[in-house]
């Protein structure tokens with residue numbers, strides 16, 4: 049590591065430190081691109097405050113507040129600060145809830161007003177819309193459920209909310225409600241604003257570009273009102289705003305009084321990747337980064353593949369092999385976990401990592417989507433926290449680990465059951481061993497079992513307790529004749545949690561292991577959005593508009609292979625964000641994850657035309673582009 053490079057952006061860090069004087073605070077907005085060490089600046093700044101002004105914080109009971117975007121980032125920062133009690137690190141949802149929890153009558157009033165507004169709007173739409181349509185019956189159901197919730201409100205004495213789960217009980221609030229409510233309460237209640245500024249004389253926000261717009265605006269207002277006593281520090285990169293919720297034109301909303309330090313060095317990427325991301329950024333704000341003096345040259349390649357390619361997994365494996373040849377880095381060789389493959393959305397990853405059959409039906413159930421993507425929920429837990437670890441231990445022949453897992457939750461080894469068995473304990477232990485052996489034989493059988501077969505086995509042997517949501521599937525289905533009426537019901541059923549499980553359980557059991565690795569983030573795959581803040585030696589970015597079927601992003605438009613639509617042109621003329629802007633930022637985020645080499649795999653309807661368009665964009669040189677037949 050070069051000492052000069054380490055000190056390159058020292059000025060920015062010093063400027064931040066100067067702002068963090070609790071006696072004389074000044075807010076700031078840090079301009080810094082990808083890999084510039086924003087997290088490091090954040091952590092170092094907090095350490096310095098704790099060192100120099102920590103006593104004051106301890107005496108007054110005040111804290112440095114830090115808001116992160118994900119739970120993972122939250123844990124990482126807490127750890128790096130060694131869980132210093134003077135620092136409160138939380139996600140925006142947890143932070144918002146910590147401000148408003150307990151204001152139950154205000155919450156009740158807010159929810160009631162919101163529900164009545166929604167009902168009025170729905171009724172208006174109902175009056176205008178076609179009767180008997182699917183939309184009409186959806187609206188009717190929605191009106192009904194909102195009325196019911198409204199009627200229930202007076203009976204709730206304490207509202208509950210968990211930042212990390214689906215909040216499905218009658219007294220719970222949704223994520224969106226908590227954020228919107230906090231923003232409203234902050235605007236309406238001077239007392240809450242005072243409380244915030246007093247409790248956290250310093251409030252630092254990481255990934256501020258993606259912080260909910262309304263809340264960001266409310267916090268900017270608080271800052272304006274407490275400018276002499278409160279420091280709001282924004283870390284982040286407007287070029288990496290990839291969620292629709294973030295505040296557009298954040299940089300322009302920053303008051304003139306604030307400090308605006310700048311970091312210009314990219315410590316992560318090799319030189320060629322930095323010139324690529326500078327080029328991607330050119331049309332957004334023209335900010336340019338400099339590589340470290342010891343940065344490797346690095347290699348980037350663009351592979352243009354016909355969209356009609358049937359076996360995309362094979363095509364990508366071949367490209368990885370080709371990258372191994374080009375870079376001389378053998379870890380690129382196909383099948384290696386040393387590559388990170390980024391697809392535009394979860395289903396594309398699921399297809400590539402081969403757990404789509406299990407994933408798709410449950411992912412389609414909106415109500416449980418958040419927890420499903422986090423790998424939580426009772427049904428999932430039976431598989432990922434009980435069956436899969438047991439199977440892994442059995443496969444490794446690790447009897448101690450297997451016994452420990454069974455002892456932890458198996459009803460067979462429940463303490464009471466064992467005590468009651470007295471002399472017969474040996475028999476019970478024998479049963480457990482037999483059940484485990486049977487499980488291993490089942491999952492390793494030549495005819496790979498479905499998840500449902502494994503579930504039934506576990507239920508029959510009583511190895512683990514079956515959660516309610518899976519109970520209906522432990523017996524054989526009674527199948528009736530199909531009819532049109534049933535088909536309609538089927539559709540509604542598939543969108544329900546039960547319907548999702550019914551389909552998902554027909555997937556091979558092994559798909560759940562893959563799903564589990566995916567949601568834990570340890571698989572080779574992720575989405576373009578999911579890797580924000582992370583870094584990997586070898587990155588493969590998969591671009592396939594056709595497969596993604598999204599309307600939010602269009603790589604074809606960004607790369608100039610497809611004309612902008614009228615809406616795009618109108619938006620552009622009105623200075624509003626376009627599909628191309630959004631896609632450009634997403635592309636910046638993905639490419640800037642690469643520490644050594646980067647392959648972009650672009651599925652195009654007309655590969656030759658796409659290549660020519662790419663050359664015109666000047667993102668890649670002609671010799672960096674390969675056409676795959």
Ligand SMILES: Nc1ncnc2c1ncn2[C@@H]1O[C@H](COP(=O)(O)OP(=O)(O)OP(=O)(O)O)[C@@H](O)[C@H]1O
Pocket residue numbers: 049053054055080081082083084085086087088285288315316580581582583640
């Ligand atoms: N001053 C420095 N000297 C050496 N390495 C650094 C320095 N600052 C950051 N790094 C390293 O550079 C990499 C990028 O840092 P970090 O992840 O904090 O950047 P970031 O600005 O949060 O990036 P992004 O916005 O792209 O997620 C990390 O591996 C980090 O350890």
